[in-house]
Amino acid sequence: MQQSMDFPGGRVALTSKMKFIFESSEQRIPCYRVLDDDGYPISSSGFEQVSREIAVKMYSGMVTLRNMDTIFYEAQRQGRISFYVTSFGEEAIGVASAAALSPDDIVLPQYREPGVLLWRGFTLQEFAHQCFGNKADYGKGRQMPIHYGSNKHNYFTISSPIATQLPQAVGVAYSLKMDKKDACVVTYMGDGSTSEGDFHASLNFAAVMEAPVVFICRNNGWAISTPVSEQFRSDGVVVKGQAYGIRSIRIDGNDALAVYTAIRVAREMAISEQRPILVEALTYRVGHHSTSDDSTKYRPIEEIEHWKTAQNPLARFRKWVQRNGWWSDEDESELHENVRKQLLHAIQVAEKTEKPQLSDMFTDVYDQVPSNLSEQERLLRETIKKHPQDYPSDVPI
CATH class of the missing domain: 3.40.50.970 (Thiamin diphosphate (ThDP)-binding fold, Pyr/PP domains)
Incomplete structure (x- = not known):
């Protein structure tokens, strides 16, 4: 007579036979298809009618x-x-x-x-x-x-x-x-x-x-x-x-x-x-x-x-x-x-179309821009002014 017991997660049947679950089944899970390779509907596919x-x-x-x-x-x-x-x-x-x-x-x-x-x-x-x-x-x-x-x-x-x-x-x-x-x-x-x-x-x-x-x-x-x-x-x-x-x-x-x-x-x-x-x-x-x-x-x-x-x-x-x-x-x-x-x-x-403003790099994350980001923006602008040849000319400063 098969017995069962309540365990955390639900009731589980008990057995005296030791059996491991196989790593995979012999057959692969089938793949649902409606149209064959030539575009013909497969009979009994039960597909949704499309207008x-x-x-x-x-x-x-x-x-x-x-x-x-x-x-x-x-x-x-x-x-x-x-x-x-x-x-x-x-x-x-x-x-x-x-x-x-x-x-x-x-x-x-x-x-x-x-x-x-x-x-x-x-x-x-x-x-x-x-x-x-x-x-x-x-x-x-x-x-x-x-x-x-x-x-x-x-x-x-x-x-x-x-x-x-x-x-x-x-x-x-x-x-x-x-x-x-x-x-x-x-x-x-x-x-x-x-x-x-x-x-x-x-x-x-x-x-x-x-x-x-x-x-x-x-x-x-x-x-x-x-x-x-x-x-x-x-x-x-x-x-x-x-x-x-x-x-x-x-x-x-x-x-x-x-x-x-x-x-x-x-x-x-x-x-x-x-x-x-x-x-x-x-x-x-x-x-x-x-x-x-x-x-x-x-x-x-x-x-x-x-x-x-x-x-x-x-x-x-x-x-x-x-x-x-x-x-x-x-x-x-x-x-x-x-x-x-x-x-x-x-x-x-x-x-x-123009590139975004340079200031956009530092916005949209904080309601008020924190001091560390303000400092980064200041340093970036100073660097661009010092080395203009190294930065794209089409970026609005």
């Missing part, structure tokens, strides 16, 4: 993002901006997940989620101003390029250190819970973030506090030059949720409809059931990690080309949109041409 308006906006956003990445990457290579990070191969995750959210949902991103901002109405000119760090940049030039942020769009400013946004996201979600808001928090990370302590602390924090937060992990195969095989021995990221008591799902991150459907359901569960959800989106980072990286030094070019062509998220979604009669080759050409013109104009404007 023509939403579908076209999703596809247009993905195309716009790819064009933006191409042109800003070239601008960095020309020395016009100092740094850039692309989303090549991962466009579906940011755009499609944003389409599944409410504008009231709060986003704490990593650095490959400009698609979320695009969806929410952040303009190409605003992207350009931030990358050029001029006085129209909301961060007043104090952040690296691509570290976007927008209060208007409920999009927290990106920070470079990996995974720091995760515990913050849980705290924000708990505040929504306390205020009984009809919204959730969505936070993004790469697979490399799951190797940080903040990831594990955040999952435990969210589970215990029952915070309405959706964790979206872009498992793109590479944390800079470290492959996932050298990061963890578990079956990817999705299984980590169960260990913390979090409902989880693995999805095809290159399938825009699968991302849209899964995030719509995850959001609903997070809000209605007041619980965290972990989503592992399997994808591939086609581009270099950043403009400071050369990924051909640590992975074969053939591998990159395979994912660039055979598993292209834009190509797959375009086939589905076209089969529905919502898109044409003419629409495609017109979109590329218009976006390119807008981007080139935005860059020209951003380049000609």
Whole structure:
């Protein structure tokens, strides 16, 4: 007769048989997909019906993002901006997940989620101003390029250190819970973030506090030059949720409809059931990690080309949109041409816009600037006057 006993945390069955839990199951957790490689819906996938308006906006956003990445990457290579990070191969995750959210949902991103901002109405000119760090940049030039942020769009400013946004996201979600808001928090990370302590602390924090937060992990195969095989021995990221008591799902991150459907359901569960959800989106980072990286030094070019062509998220979604009669080759050409013109104009404007005032380096942290910062500003101004040849002439003093 099986017996059980109450222990801290709940009732546990007792057994006289010693049995270790195996480190992993024989079969990997399956990956939810809606569209096959040729863009045909898979039978019984039960995907969320998408209107023509939403579908076209999703596809247009993905195309716009790819064009933006191409042109800003070239601008960095020309020395016009100092740094850039692309989303090549991962466009579906940011755009499609944003389409599944409410504008009231709060986003704490990593650095490959400009698609979320695009969806929410952040303009190409605003992207350009931030990358050029001029006085129209909301961060007043104090952040690296691509570290976007927008209060208007409920999009927290990106920070470079990996995974720091995760515990913050849980705290924000708990505040929504306390205020009984009809919204959730969505936070993004790469697979490399799951190797940080903040990831594990955040999952435990969210589970215990029952915070309405959706964790979206872009498992793109590479944390800079470290492959996932050298990061963890578990079956990817999705299984980590169960260990913390979090409902989880693995999805095809290159399938825009699968991302849209899964995030719509995850959001609903997070809000209605007041619980965290972990989503592992399997994808591939086609581009270099950043403009400071050369990924051909640590992975074969053939591998990159395979994912660039055979598993292209834009190509797959375009086939589905076209089969529905919502898109044409003419629409495609017109979109590329218009976006390119807008981007080139935005860059020209951003380049000609003045840099922020020097005093902006010392403001916006304290209500009243403390004496040590005032002293630093005084010393900086004296140094600039003494050595003007060593400082940019276009920075307003």
